[in-house]
Amino acid sequence: MNFSLEGRTYVVMGVANKRSIAWGIARSLHDAGARLIFTYANERFEKPVRDLGDSLEGQESLYYECDVTDDEAIKKTFAEIKNDVGTIHGLAHCIAFANRDELNGEYMNVTRDGFKLAHDISAYSLTAVAKEAYPLMTEGGGIVTLTYLGGEKVVNNYNVMGVAKASLDASMRYLANDLGKHGIRVNAISAGPIRTVSAKGVGSFNTILKEIEERAPLRRPVSQEEVGDTAYYLLSDLSRGVTGEIIHVDSGFNIIG
Ligand code: N5H
Structure with missing residues (x-):
């Protein structure tokens, strides 16, 4: 069995x-020999994404804009990818959004619009993207998404994102069932807290990190690289019997009561 991602x-x-978990995943896939395609939400992210992608040695990355709230935009992105490269072997979905002011205080205060927005971008987008991406996985493939413990248990302040992650987790399982017959596996990584742009401005972040250092079995936070290597495992043939699974890369924190 060949576990390289060459070709x-x-x-x-x-x-x-550079702090994004998605970037950790990109580097692990790059190190394993994969060719990479990056998508970004809008022109604001184009330059930072291109600069990072172009810094990977020996990689001729491709870049596409893809607004996951727009079905036509998703269709267009994957039509362009099909036209430019033909077959793809997998996809890492590392996208979430909720209104900052609803990631605080009581969950109950979430608005109907805030609930819809968080679910649209953080949960529905996986399904919308899988639907357009799977026809390009003509040799089988893997899809990985990022989830968080707050979708399984109540984590203070995670609020509507927790409800959206529960929906994402269930979507991942239903997609795994739909796509298994095409040789496509769908899994999620539940990462421990990492200081990314998502975590920026979160008041409770330091308290949560401290709790990981005190109570998680490994007594330390996890890194982008550790999540990246698990994504590599899930997107390679090493995990060929695994689908519909959530793997916690969280120093074991989720097992502690
Ligand atoms: C329990 C916690 C801490 C409290 C909750 C944090 C939730 C963060 C997730 C969402 C996705 C962050 C988010 O949408 C921020 C936006 O309102 C504002 N930011 C932006 O618009 C920036 C510019 C863009 C790039 O960011 C996004 N997301 O589009 C959870 C933490 C311990 C762990 C954590 C941080 C989890 C997670 O889901 O990311």
Whole structure:
């Protein structure tokens, strides 16, 4: 069995900057020999994503804009990818959004619009993207998404994002069932807290990190690289019997009561 990703092409969605988990995933896939395609939400992220992608040695990355709230935009992106590269072997979905002022205080205060927005971008987008991406996975493939413990248990302040992650987790399982017959596996990584742009401005972040250092079995936070290597495992043939699974890359924190 060959676990190199040489000759394979993967789409990475959701790089914002060098701290992004998506960037950790991109580097692990690159190190394993994969060709990379990056998508970014709008022109604001184009330059940072291109600069990062172009810094990978020996990689001729491709870049596409893809606004996941727009079905026509998703269709167009994957039609362009099909036209430019043909077959892809997998995709990493690293996209989420909720209104900042609803990631605080009581969950109950979420608005109907805020609930819809968080679910649209953080949960529905996986399904919308999978639907357009799977026809390009003509040799089988893998889809990986990023989830968080707050979708399984109540985590203070995670609020509507927790409800959206629960929906994302269930979507991942239904997609795994739909796509298994095409040789496509769908899994999620539940990462421990990492200081990314998502975590920026979150008041409780330091308290949460401290709790990881005190109570998680490994007594330390996890890194983008550790999540990246698990994505590599899930997108390679190493995990060929695994689908519909959530793997916690969280120093074991989720097992502690
Ligand atoms: C329990 C916690 C801390 C409290 C909750 C944080 C939730 C963060 C996730 C969402 C996705 C962050 C978010 O949407 C921020 C936006 O309102 C504002 N930011 C932006 O618009 C920037 C510019 C763009 C690039 O960011 C996004 N997301 O589009 C959870 C933490 C311990 C762990 C954590 C941080 C989890 C997670 O889901 O990211």
